[in-house]
Amino acid sequence: MKTAARIAIVAVLLVLAAPLRAAVPSLSEVAGRYAVVASGSRLAFTVTAVGGPGIRGRFARFDGTIDIPADSVDRARVTITIYPDSVTTGQKRIDDFLKSDAVFDTANEQAIIFRSTRVRRTGEDTATIEGNLTARGRTFEETFHVRLAEAQGGNLHFHVQGKVFRSRYGMDVGTPIYSNVVDFDMDLASRRR
Amino acid sequence: MSDFRFRNTKEGYGLVAIAFHWAVAVLILGQIGLGLTMVRVADQRLAFNLIQWHKSLGLLILTLIVLRLLWRMANPRPLPLASLRRWEKAASTAVHRLLYAVFLALPLSGWVLVSASVLGIPTLVFGLFLLPHLPVGVSEAGETFWRLLHRSLAYTAIALVTVHVLAALRHHFILKDGVLRRMLRPARRTEP
Numbered sequence: 001m002k003t004a005a006r007i008a009i010v011a012v013l014l015v016l017a018a019p020l021r022a023a024v025p026s027l028s029e030v031a032g033r034y035a036v037v038a039s040g041s042r043l044a045f046t047v048t049a050v051g052g053p054g055i056r057g058r059f060a061r062f063d064g065t066i067d068i069p070a071d072s073v074d075r076a077r078v079t080i081t082i083y084p085d086s087v088t089t090g091q092k093r094i095d096d097f098l099k100s101d102a103v104f105d106t107a108n109e110q111a112i113i114f115r116s117t118r119v120r121r122t123g124e125d126t127a128t129i130e131g132n133l134t135a136r137g138r139t140f141e142e143t144f145h146v147r148l149a150e151a152q153g154g155n156l157h158f159h160v161q162g163k164v165f166r167s168r169y170g171m172d173v174g175t176p177i178y179s180n181v182v183d184f185d186m187d188l189a190s191r192r193r
Numbered sequence: 194m195s196d197f198r199f200r201n202t203k204e205g206y207g208l209v210a211i212a213f214h215w216a217v218a219v220l221i222l223g224q225i226g227l228g229l230t231m232v233r234v235a236d237q238r239l240a241f242n243l244i245q246w247h248k249s250l251g252l253l254i255l256t257l258i259v260l261r262l263l264w265r266m267a268n269p270r271p272l273p274l275a276s277l278r279r280w281e282k283a284a285s286t287a288v289h290r291l292l293y294a295v296f297l298a299l300p301l302s303g304w305v306l307v308s309a310s311v312l313g314i315p316t317l318v319f320g321l322f323l324l325p326h327l328p329v330g331v332s333e334a335g336e337t338f339w340r341l342l343h344r345s346l347a348y349t350a351i352a353l354v355t356v357h358v359l360a361a362l363r364h365h366f367i368l369k370d371g372v373l374r375r376m377l378r379p380a381r382r383t384e385p
């Protein structure tokens with residue numbers, strides 16, 4: 001009876017403690033070079049509209065590498081390449097419009113590239129990443145907010161959010177009916193190489 | 194300087210009817226040109242912007258036509274010129290009625306078309322206020338149907354306007370009567 005009770009208490013404690021054990025791993029554990037992988041990743045974006053449903057889309061094709069040094073997160077490096085001709089919104093006419101010269105101009109512009117310049121840790125499992133975003137031949141500094149969602153074996157899963165003003169990249173078509181702000185909400189699954 | 198009338202008389206159109214006629218005529222000719230152009234340009238950015246203008250302009254035309262019809266109902270109707278033959282009177286009355294009917298139905302069908310569209314693109318009239326979508330079902334099939342109707346009405350309108358303009362030119366240059374002149378010069382307070 002007593003042993004059973006003790007086992008029960010230990011079990012309860014273990015269950016309660018489980019989320020704590022999943023806490024952020026040490027840097028030395030995760031240091032290395034990672035490649036962003038398609039499975040588990042999702043690059044979604046939304047553009048709101050006044051009095052309308054707006055646009056929800058995602059990019060189906062992208063590549064990326066994440067370098068995490070053993071000494072400091074601040075020296076981490078991230079490069080993401082998005083292939084805009086893989087954009088999908090669930091509505092072919094909108095996809096074609098986004099790929100046209102009005103927006104991504106995929107006939108002439110094959111890639112949208114983000115290269116980090118600075119990573120700042122903002123919490124246990126969060127950081128802001130500043131970097132240069134290049135689209136349609138124009139480069140501007142953008143900031144994204146990153147949270148480490150999961151670390152398991154050689155896999156890191158990040159949740160990334162950020163807002164980008166599309167007008168700066170010559171993609172202001174449809175403003176002000178459609179917002180100038182593109183709201184990115186991304187899951188990046190990466191595997192150690 | 195002249196004693197023109199604002200209201201119609203039995204003999205001629207007043208200034209208000211004339212102003213309505215020519216304002217609407219200019220807007221409609223522009224709108225037809227805009228409609229035919231915007232669905233054919235390759236530049237998608239330009240096409241998007243032209244369609245937004247087309248929707249705004251179409252609503253302005255709809256408003257003007259409604260006001261114009263109200264004004265017409267509140268005014269005497271100028272009698273057809275006495276020199277017109279019976280069939281000419283009948284034909285002009287019929288064409289004028291059809292013009293009113295088509296130019297009410299055409300912008301309305303455009304409004305239904307954008308309301309039924311699966312793209313759900315809002316209409317921000319001249320960038321000033323949001324035009325609500327009409328309560329119609331949103332579907333690919335519905336949108337296709339209303340687009341076809343809007344197009345058919347547009348081509349009908351083009352045919353009607355062509356007949357109407359040719360008739361006006363015939364009266365002026367061939368028959369040399371006062372039909373076009375009375376749509377240009379408002380009726381006087383005292384007829385000469």
Ligand code: HEM
Nearest residue numbers: 224225228229232248251252254299300303304307344347
């Ligand atoms: C007097 C008013 C109007 C005229 C004369 C007019 C005329 C036209 C014409 C000629 C076209 C091109 C047809 C073709 O060749 O395919 C067109 C297309 C169109 N119109 Fe109008 N229109 C009017 C009002 C409106 C209004 C009020 C709206 C919406 C609020 C509207 C929405 C559209 C749209 C969305 C298209 C493109 C359809 C497509 O995708 O092919 N129109 N219109």
Ligand code: HEM
Nearest residue numbers: 217218221222265289292293296354358361372373375376
């Ligand atoms: C741009 C060339 C145009 C010319 C030269 C023209 C000429 C005329 C003339 C001379 C009349 C007077 C007929 C009469 O005395 O009985 C008239 C009446 C009328 N026109 Fe036009 N017109 C033009 C464009 C249009 C357009 C684009 C519309 C489209 C709505 C239109 C709609 C009408 C209507 C509805 C009337 C009858 C007015 C009434 O009695 O209520 N016209 N037009």
